[in-house]
Amino acid sequence: xxxxxxxxxxxxxxxxxxxxxxxxxxxxxxxxxxxxxxxxxxxxxxxxxxxxxxxxxxxxxxxxxxxxxxxxxxxxxxxxxxxxxxxxxxxxxxxxxxxxxxxxxxxxxxxxxxxxxxxxxxxxxxxxxxxxxxxxxxxxxxxxxxxxxxxxxxxxxxxxxxxxxxxxxxxxxxxxxxxxxxxxxxxxxxxxxxxxxxxxxxxxxxxxxxxxxxx
Amino acid sequence: xxxxxxxxxxxxxxxxxxxxxxxxxxxxxxxxxxxxxxxxxxxxxxxxxxxxxxxxxxxxxxxxxxxxxxxxxxxxxxxxxxxxxxxxxxxxxxxxxxxxxxxxxxxxxxxxxxxxxxxxxxxxxxxxxxxxxxxxxxxxxxxxxxxxxxxxxxxxxxxxxxxxxxxxxxxxxxxxxxxxxxxxxxxxxxxxxxxxxxxxxxxxxxxxxxxxxxxxxxxxxxxxxxxxxxxxxxxxxxxxxxxxxxxxxxxxxxxxxxxxxxxxxxxxxxxxxxxxxxxxxxxxxxxxxxxxxxxxxxxxxxxxxxxxxxxxxxxxxxxxxxxxxxxxxxxxxxxxxxxxxxxxxxxxxxxxxxxxxxxxxxxxxxxxxxxxxxxxxxxxxxxxxxxxxxxxxxxxxxxxxxxxxxxxxxxxxxxxxxxxxxxxxxxxxxxxxxxxxxxxxxxxxxxxxxxxxxxxxxxxxxxxxxxxxxxxxxxxxxxxxxxxxxxxxxxxxxxxxxxxxxxxxxxxxxxxxxxxxxxxxxxxxxxxxxxxxxxxxxxxxxxxxxxxxxxxxxxxxxxxxxxxxxxxxxxxxxxxxxxxxxxx
Numbered sequence: 075x076x077x078x079x080x081x082x083x084x085x086x087x088x089x090x091x092x093x094x095x096x097x098x099x100x101x102x103x104x105x106x107x108x109x110x111x112x113x114x115x116x117x118x119x120x121x122x123x124x125x126x127x128x129x130x131x132x133x134x135x136x137x138x139x140x141x142x143x144x145x146x147x148x149x150x151x152x153x154x155x156x157x158x159x160x161x162x163x164x165x166x167x168x169x170x171x172x173x174x175x176x177x178x179x180x181x182x183x184x185x186x187x188x189x190x191x192x193x194x195x196x197x198x199x200x201x202x203x204x205x206x207x208x209x210x211x212x213x214x215x216x217x218x219x220x221x222x223x224x225x226x227x228x229x230x231x232x233x234x235x236x237x238x239x240x241x242x243x244x245x246x247x248x249x250x251x252x253x254x255x256x257x258x259x260x261x262x263x264x265x266x267x268x269x270x271x272x273x274x275x276x277x278x279x280x281x282x283x284x285x286x287x288x289x
Numbered sequence: 290x291x292x293x294x295x296x297x298x299x300x301x302x303x304x305x306x307x308x309x310x311x312x313x314x315x316x317x318x319x320x321x322x323x324x325x326x327x328x329x330x331x332x333x334x335x336x337x338x339x340x341x342x343x344x345x346x347x348x349x350x351x352x353x354x355x356x357x358x359x360x361x362x363x364x365x366x367x368x369x370x371x372x373x374x375x376x377x378x379x380x381x382x383x384x385x386x387x388x389x390x391x392x393x394x395x396x397x398x399x400x401x402x403x404x405x406x407x408x409x410x411x412x413x414x415x416x417x418x419x420x421x422x423x424x425x426x427x428x429x430x431x432x433x434x435x436x437x438x439x440x441x442x443x444x445x446x447x448x449x450x451x452x453x454x455x456x457x458x459x460x461x462x463x464x465x466x467x468x469x470x471x472x473x474x475x476x477x478x479x480x481x482x483x484x485x486x487x488x489x490x491x492x493x494x495x496x497x498x499x500x501x502x503x504x505x506x507x508x509x510x511x512x513x514x515x516x517x518x519x520x521x522x523x524x525x526x527x528x529x530x531x532x533x534x535x536x537x538x539x540x541x542x543x544x545x546x547x548x549x550x551x552x553x554x555x556x557x558x559x560x561x562x563x564x565x566x567x568x569x570x571x572x573x574x575x576x577x578x579x580x581x582x583x584x585x586x587x588x589x590x591x592x593x594x595x596x597x598x599x600x601x602x603x604x605x606x607x608x609x610x611x612x613x614x615x616x617x618x619x620x621x622x623x624x625x626x627x628x629x630x631x632x633x634x635x636x637x638x639x640x641x642x643x644x645x646x647x648x649x650x651x652x653x654x655x656x657x658x659x660x661x662x663x664x665x666x667x668x669x670x671x672x673x674x675x676x677x678x679x680x681x682x683x684x685x686x687x688x689x690x691x692x693x694x695x696x697x698x699x700x701x702x703x704x705x706x707x708x709x710x711x712x713x714x715x716x717x718x719x720x721x722x723x724x725x726x727x728x729x730x731x732x733x734x735x736x737x738x739x740x741x742x743x744x745x746x747x748x749x750x751x752x753x754x755x756x757x758x759x760x761x762x763x764x765x766x767x768x769x770x771x772x773x774x775x776x777x778x779x780x781x782x783x784x785x786x787x788x789x790x791x792x793x794x795x796x797x798x799x800x801x802x803x804x805x806x807x808x809x810x811x812x813x814x815x816x817x818x819x820x821x822x823x824x825x826x827x828x829x830x831x832x833x834x835x836x837x838x839x840x841x842x843x844x845x846x847x848x849x850x851x852x853x854x855x856x857x858x859x860x861x862x863x864x865x866x867x868x869x870x871x872x873x
Contacts, residue, residue: 078869085872173613
């Protein structure tokens with residue numbers, strides 16, 4: 075049975091030659107290229123209340139943002155917490171992640187940190203303890219220290235930027251790594267600039283307790 | 290009526306007084322709703338929510354007991370769409386709350402103002418897998434604007450007020466307040482304060498003036514501009530601004546499905562809906578334009594088809610109140626963050642007089658002639674659904690509200706009815722929820738008692754929420770349900786024919802009920818129609834019924850929906866027929 079409407083067929087119609095990228099940007103057809111991904115740090119100031127972390131984690135999961143690490147902890151002001159996320163995304167993806175995160179109601183503000191931000195991660199590395207002196211020497215090389223020693227194991231604490239932790243873990247492999255735990259990156263903006271704004275009276279009706287320093 | 294108590298129903302509006310005295314958390318909840326202007330609630334009773342219902346007993350607010358919590362959520366959602374004020378639904382913990390999820394997700398996708406109050410087990414039992422316990426905050430989080438676990442009787446009233454306020458301000462959306470039983474029973478004399486927004490929520494109003502001027506300059510340069518008017522135009526109460534701007538400047542207007550009714554479809558500049566089942570002329574317009582002004586739209590995939598071929602040569606200006614929508618799917622060359630009406634006003638101020646684009650308007654007119662929304666019918670042949678929709682439109686006033694389920698009937702209802710007014714098209718767009726239509730008709734009728742309400746439904750959709758007919762009868766609501774019955778999940782079958790070699794897996798109904806008799810069993814009037822000459826007279830008879838009526842239209846089971854852009858296809862290459870689909 076013949077079904078439908080009358081009119082010129084799909085290929086009989088005039089059609090523009092332009093195209094967009096999969097991310098919606100108009101392009102020169104000759105220059106279609108895979109968008110590059112970039113690794114960056116987002117810092118979010120959030121209300122310190124139950125469920126915030128679940129909302130943030132759920133957002134990144136359901137929108138398929140590529141998240142490398144997430145760390146959360148209290149600030150100097152007890153009603154706020156700070157969440158630091160390391161993500162690897164395309165330029166539009168980073169901007170979209172920032173906007174979606176900002177949109178969550180318990181989120182006060184979100185900043186993409188500059189490359190000069192201070193970022194640190196902590197790792198605990200438990201290795202076979204057969205060569206305690208060598209372990210101590212390597213730990214010192216990474217400005218770390220042994221924090222637990224047993225008859226068969228040594229646990230070392232290392233702090234530093236993420237790539238330095240990567241290098242340390244690699245180095246300790248020669249001793250036989252039993253377990254590793256890493257906190258994920260924590261970061262603050264360099265110098266006097268505020269990492270993620272939000273301690274003003276417009277956000278909190280009650281004045282925050284007097285604190286020293288950034289938070 | 291068989292039930293002897295039925296004659297006393299609906300009960301005389303008991304002279305409830307506004308809740309001024311607050312003794313417990315539940316009183317504060319009810320007082321807060323009253324203070325926020327809520328007049329009607331849709332819900333289902335149950336253990337953990339009983340304290341709230343007890344407080345409602347003396348309230349002037351009207352409560353509609355629905356058949357199922359999903360129905361409560363859809364009815365409240367439609368109430369919100371039609372009235373512009375949040376619909377409120379109420380459910381108990383556990384299954385009550387989980388039954389709301391589809392309605393919440395639906396409202397979230399379509400940015401409808403909706404507030405859900407859910408009972409919860411007492412705080413001391415939360416986490417113990419108590420009877421009818423569900424992690425409502427956990428399961429509703431991804432499908433709401435935000436949600437609240439109320440843990441304090443003294444503040445629960447304020448939390449409810451914030452939930453109502455947040456649901457209707459900025460980009461509207463659903464909010465949930467989870468109410469543990471000890472919190473609603475707990476003593477308090479704290480009256481709720483005035484509803485206020487969360488201190489982290491600041492919807493924008495005026496767009497950046499420099500960007501507005503740049504967008505206006507580009508529009509003045511454009512030779513082939515179109516406006517894409519989305520649901521945000523209606524929700525933002527910007528219909529009047531849109532209409533005067535488009536008509537004064539002479540710019541053709543395409544609508545998204547949720548934007549249906551924002552611009553009168555009988556106007557010369559109207560190209561109607563674009564996208565998967567949009568008109569041929571709208572899809573030609575959107576594909577060939579060199580400037581696209583999107584207003585309150587999120588560039589959903591059913592609208593855009595493949596991103597790569599969507600308005601491929603157009604500069605894009607995008608007005609939206611939600612920053613996360615701008616450049617989410619389509620990169621905006623002119624991001625205009627703000628309230629729809631305000632920003633249209635800013636643009637209007639930056640452009641004097643009509644645009645000099647006669648050839649483009651003429652081209653759009655030519656496309657309307659080239660790709661008419663027409664269909665063939667034979668008075669002795671099987672009943673065409675398009676004919677039913679058009680006849681219904683002719684026999685009803687312009688302000689008649691249409692609700693739908695999801696599927697082929699929904700597409701015929703949007704294609705063949707001429708919408709001229711905002712808030713007259715009530716449908717499930719983003720989520721595509723079969724079963725939305727009947728509970729939505731109940732909510733719509735209660736929001737606009739003086740307007741006719743017609744629910745176009747499919748046989749499949751109707752069977753998903755048909756129990757709500759009992760509510761329409763009980764409340765004596767004047768709604769007409771027009772079932773376009775093709776004894777199949779028609780849209781699925783259409784796709785099977787197009788993309789799955791005609792293998793009709795689980796899409797045909799070998800047996801369906803006699804809907805006219807089913808309606809009568811519920812206490813509604815039932816009609817069945819198979820012939821063309823019965824259509825108009827039956828519609829007239831159904832509209833004249835005092836109370837709900839159901840018409841079972843036995844339509845041509847072979848009729849399919851066209852035009853059609855296959856999923857992820859090129860809008861400019863829409864198929865007008867099965868034969869053209871095969872060419873793609």
